[in-house]
Amino acid sequence: MPAPHVPVEIREFAEPDLPPGGALLRTALSEVCGTDVHLWHGRLAGVPYPIIPGHVTTGTLDAVRGTLTDVQGQPLREGDRVAFFDVHRTCGRCLACTAHRTPTRCPSRRVYGITDSATEGLFGGWSQKVYLEPGVVVARLPEGVSFEAYIGGGCGLLTAVHIIERARLVLGDTVVVQGAGAVGMSAAALARKSGAGQVIVIGAPESRLDLSLRMGADTVINIERSTPEARLEQVLALTGGIGADVVIEAAGSARAFEEGVRLARNGGAYVIAGHYTNVGDSTINAHEHINRKHLDIRGCWGSEVGHFLRALRALERYHDEIPWHLIGARTFGLGQINDALAAAGALTIPKALVDPWRANDL
Amino acid sequence: MPAPHVPVEIREFAEPDLPPGGALLRTALSEVCGTDVHLWHGRLAGVPYPIIPGHVTTGTLDAVRGTLTDVQGQPLREGDRVAFFDVHRTCGRCLACTAHRTPTRCPSRRVYGITDSATEGLFGGWSQKVYLEPGVVVARLPEGVSFEAYIGGGCGLLTAVHIIERARLVLGDTVVVQGAGAVGMSAAALARKSGAGQVIVIGAPESRLDLSLRMGADTVINIERSTPEARLEQVLALTGGIGADVVIEAAGSARAFEEGVRLARNGGAYVIAGHYTNVGDSTINAHEHINRKHLDIRGCWGSEVGHFLRALRALERYHDEIPWHLIGARTFGLGQINDALAAAGALTIPKALVDPWRANDL
């Protein structure tokens, strides 16, 4: 991606000389997520174009120099099916990393496919090979977890793991998820598996709602065929007039925030996790919807290593029950990347996958 | 107070026959708080006028029928200097009281001076005697705590105790308090005593800011002589560019909410506690100020018995160091109640006190 608004190009780079502890990944699958669309539209500040997009990626270890281990110290070897945590260079020394315990706000942190320039190396999954610099957290894919399942979950699954941690669900809670994209569907699935009494997903289009039901939602509400008043009424009806114990915003819409504070019950919790870009302001009445409601609102930014590791455990445990592989609806080769971006931007499919080895004419 | 917008009248009622466990309090001091002004302006829904205002009140036990004990089972006797928790009839059985652990949202709960009609009995502190029905939580004033100190703290102190609990301060935190009224000043004082590294109060007029400094604030910012930009800059300058660890909204202004989300640091906490009435909508950018900031926003409604008891402990410990008695700037007799309401409404004094035994012509 040489710059915003211009077509993505295929370029060739030399394979890097690996330093000790470095490795090279042969990409199996990467993804086109909403962030990539934003990158293409130039909506993120400070991106060092040209970049190789593709922050969440999985594949096979192609080359390892010296010793590479997972976080539990187990050695990883060439040929292993692995994934890696795309957030790297988190410093571990700044206020955010230490006193504040919010490493996702570390100013040194960098993200594959977003903040690393193509001039610095193969730091993105839309490349046939990805450079894993020393210190990147790498983990073996659990047995039975396919590349398709891992990348279907993708960055949305990592975000969802963080959301569920912030939500602090109690057994039997009613959870409303706003948004039926990759984040919302994984959040709904994990809420179900974390003891939610019922899971209600609000979103569109119908195909995503159908998939949300297969992922674990009990009820879906089509946002295109309902009014906010009707949705509130339905949530109240499903909760004996009380409202939702937990609302999760994974829609990235200013209107969703305004609606979410109404859907939550008195003393409930509301996790705001879908506003990764600025989509404008919301109008909120602090008296009615926060103060008198005794509401907890919790912003949720990015993912930590722990969320990556727990995402892998969730995949291991639930890959037979939660059809993550269906989120990645269609796979594109490098020659079709611009089509993939267009499809992702038009929201016609939940998520586009990238297989940089795929023949271009498929 | 026969109805909204009409002058408060002095009426005589017969002393009630006490049921077992009931008591009669001889009022020493009650208060005119912001809520009373709202009551007078008819801004609260469902109030059963005529009412006897005065929800937080202190005095001497005048008569006790049978046994009256405090929460630790210690007997209370006629002549004891006491205070009582104005919130009563919290049911202990509903969802709010049990599963949700938010008793301040119990639908059965009633509040002296607000939700109990004068036709039902002496349920307000602007009466010379107040009826303490069985079940009301009564506590002896700790030694050394004057009526003036208790009522200077008043309902604002109880709210502040709840705020501090919700704020979950960590030693050394920078705390910004928005609002220099009775709630804000007590919140600032308690934040200081709870280990805050620095306490910054934003408010007006100058006299309240001076009192805030005496209550424990390290820095005060006059909101009438500064712009939001200048205030943000000052808070950043005082925190090494980071922002406040905790922001407490005790201003009851829609603009305060908009400003508070900017003053908090990444991963910080923001307690919304000043919006007891609807003062209009705020405009909030969920991306910039909640999601990306990984911010916690916590609504805080009313007080629980525990907050009342902890307020008494705070008064016992700090009454020499925190000049709560100075918040109640002026005491009015029953004949001057309409002046008291006017003074409280005009914010010319931090809080007006009511002594219903005071000669009217003073």
Place this chain on the structure above:
Amino acid sequence: MPAPHVPVEIREFAEPDLPPGGALLRTALSEVCGTDVHLWHGRLAGVPYPIIPGHVTTGTLDAVRGTLTDVQGQPLREGDRVAFFDVHRTCGRCLACTAHRTPTRCPSRRVYGITDSATEGLFGGWSQKVYLEPGVVVARLPEGVSFEAYIGGGCGLLTAVHIIERARLVLGDTVVVQGAGAVGMSAAALARKSGAGQVIVIGAPESRLDLSLRMGADTVINIERSTPEARLEQVLALTGGIGADVVIEAAGSARAFEEGVRLARNGGAYVIAGHYTNVGDSTINAHEHINRKHLDIRGCWGSEVGHFLRALRALERYHDEIPWHLIGARTFGLGQINDALAAAGALTIPKALVDPWRANDL
């Protein structure tokens, strides 16, 4: 149960006159839990013998005087299949109920079948009819939840709901449950449904371990056929050498405590919930197993209304997946109660049920 150590007798009582808000339950099923065995052995202090045992009980509303509603205000009617929360008269005013937020430690609280004498009324489920005094929390059994499923869960399920709340599981956590009785099995089942990455149950005999697997355990370890060292080794092997994130003690053995602190990982959590009677002292090394381990140990006593309500939601959601009805292995009539106590005391069956209408000679 006229007194400890003597046979339980069948006695007849008159049906009570119901006060307004009172009701009479026609017992369908009650249970013989470990507490009943302790009652029989006189191991609990202050029990007002004679008592009608049977604290957790379900059945049909036989008579209602006036209005009876559930906690959400929905009316309950004669003929409804209901359960009720056996803990009543929690005062809502004492320190435990208010400031400490530990209502299970309220000194006024009483428990059906344990602290209420038979001389006071039909306060136990081994009676054909049970008196539901005003204020007792009653709830309709959700559709599809059989009496057998409810009572199979019984008091163990309520305790397990409390345990899971105290455990604060995070998605993917490894949970070890010590004890394969009614509490342990329900705790294992709920841990699985709350997102545990793996659930390991340590207990005996084999039949209970088999049932634990059906309830949701991934791994079971027979405590009679293994040493503590072997069990620790196995838990370490199953966790990559780390230890369990959460250990739940539901065994009621002094040795279990000693073992549990070893099974937990550094920074893990250990919920102690099985010591409802004094079974002797444990020997604990604070350096090795608490301080250096940075371990959280959380005692867990009794249940609150919220746990009762969440237990019903869990039954509603999972009754098809978790075979609670199999825990109540055998049902006894009143004429067989002494056999039931003997069977429960000998631990030959997970739980004995009581149907006081059952013909005695079956």
Place this chain on the structure above:
Amino acid sequence: MPAPHVPVEIREFAEPDLPPGGALLRTALSEVCGTDVHLWHGRLAGVPYPIIPGHVTTGTLDAVRGTLTDVQGQPLREGDRVAFFDVHRTCGRCLACTAHRTPTRCPSRRVYGITDSATEGLFGGWSQKVYLEPGVVVARLPEGVSFEAYIGGGCGLLTAVHIIERARLVLGDTVVVQGAGAVGMSAAALARKSGAGQVIVIGAPESRLDLSLRMGADTVINIERSTPEARLEQVLALTGGIGADVVIEAAGSARAFEEGVRLARNGGAYVIAGHYTNVGDSTINAHEHINRKHLDIRGCWGSEVGHFLRALRALERYHDEIPWHLIGARTFGLGQINDALAAAGALTIPKALVDPWRANDL
């Protein structure tokens, strides 16, 4: 310290060549803490003797190569009065550092003066100059904070900051601190400043109890002149028969643990922070003191960067009110180190300080 049990020797080392980001500290004061006595007695495993003891140390920056900044990015310069966080090389990548959020359990972590051999460099404060390797967290001493105050607080203050965080005090809580050493006194002082309603210190000898009162304790109990029963009775008397809301163990005695579970109230919290070495087993009744008490016990190991930073804030705010400088009762030169160790071991003084520049014959 060449090895356990042999006299400490004075040796000379060459000044190191500094790498970029490295620095050299001219020691002003270091300390002899309990750990150093344990090191001398060979009670810690895996120590790479010979070592230069002295883990917490303060002084003046003697030389800086390249850029050295504090955690907020402010440059530090030669001549600055600084302290540094003695725990270094915490990896930021392992399970403890990431998923478990317990960086004090990171296996890579090393501690100045304890785990770094003298053969590797000047890694201890009993040296005239200390090597600050790149990555060590260095901070300027706040204005007004003397070397004596910083080192009087020392490692005990850092531990105390961690303890207070784990204790989660609520305004008005009664806090009992077991132990009147450097950790206990700082914990008592910080509990007082964090809103404790009363602080009770149990310890000996009388001189330490006197200092504890000056540090902020309200009540002290001499453990040498009282029985456990008498102490329990006194704590109950001071809490209306309830027990302490929070108990902090900073005594390092097996008996203290046994006593502490009795002193805590139902639903209270108990932080175990004094067992840095194995002093034998405690006998605990899980029924009476954990399960039925619904008690929280929280182990507390080591300190994190955030605790170091908050300790500095506490020193800045309270150095006039809390006489930390009095904890370091006596300063020793290098020639008197063996006397210092003996004095610290005999507990005749709260803490011995080391000034390696001090003339030996003083």
